[in-house]
Amino acid sequence: MLSEISKAISGRNKVILVHGNADMDAIGSAYAVSKCFPPADIYAPGGMDRVSRMVTEKLNIPVLDTCDLSDYELVVVVDTSSPEQFKPGSAEIPPNSVIIDHHMPTGKWNGMQYFCDSSRVSCCEIIKDLIDNENTEMPRDVALALLGGMLTDSGHFQFANPALLREFADILEKKGIDMDEAMDLTRAPMNMSERIAVIKTAGRSKFDRVSDMIVATSTGSSFESSACRGLLSAGADVAFVCSQRGDEFRLSARATQEMVRRGISLGSILGDLSAETDTDGGGHSGAAGLSGIGDADAILHMCMMKTMDAFRKIKADMSQDDAGQE
DSSP: OHHHHHHHHTTSOEEEEOOTTBOHHHHHHHHHHHHHSOSEEEEOTTOBOHHHHHHHHHHTOOOBSSOOGGGSSEEEEESOSSGGGSOTTTOOOOTTOEEEEOSOOOSOOTTSEEEEOTTOSOHHHHHHHHHHHTTOOOOHHHHHHHHHHHHHHTTTTTTOOHHHHHHHHHHHHHHTOOHHHHHHHTOOOOOHHHHHHHHHHHHTOEEEEETTEEEEEEEESSOHHHHHHHHHHTTOSEEEEEEEETTEEEEEEEEOHHHHHHTOOHHHHHHHHHHHHTOEEEEOSSEEEEEEESOHHHHHHHHHHHHHHHHHHHHHHHHHHHHHHO
């Protein structure tokens, strides 16, 4: 796959697109491709999240907020599971564009050159292997950007696997980067608006449980992923936070690593819900998202019901295992 990607993107004037509210994994992947496989520009039609904006300033990463895709020979999309992750009208992806992703396939990239390794925790790992495969020199700022993507998409290693840890350590060793420098790159204290949003979300939360497993839901106006982490810190095992913006909603979901070990897959739950509601959703076992047109409260109720069903299945499986051991 790596040689095929390299053949598809090398030597062509390209623009690299990242999904709306682009996270550090998307920005790190895009920056590494732009620097190691030039010429290329980075375009974020839906903006960037707070950490990404901070890191682009620290590393001087140029990101376009307006762009005419027809000016380029090739469009490359990184870390984006479906076209719906771009707002309607913001980016019409031309046929035969190159898609590089690590999420569970959604089947929505038909007509594209689609490359996906869903076993990877971060897209940055794929790009790092791509650079290594071509024996291309990796500038130090690119190395830091890739480390930032691996850090954030693994929840600062909470959801890391051995493959990600090996890739991370390899960059540290080869580029002489200290761990504190890598950690400081994406470390940003919560500002007052975020702190207030998380506290308000906790006050509006609802929860239910099966055995010792608790799922919590809440509505918010912003900082949905931070609010999810706040609910996990408060004692939930799975959390969903959804915000309403006119007819559209945006939902974030998080689960503890223990729940992932027990069999919870938020990517599957939101992927199934996406298919049922004609919205855009998916992600990983421990972190996922959903967006589209719909009612936030109704979407949260469906998330709650699907998670409760998953809890009941886990409980039944555990009871069978206990019975088999007697």
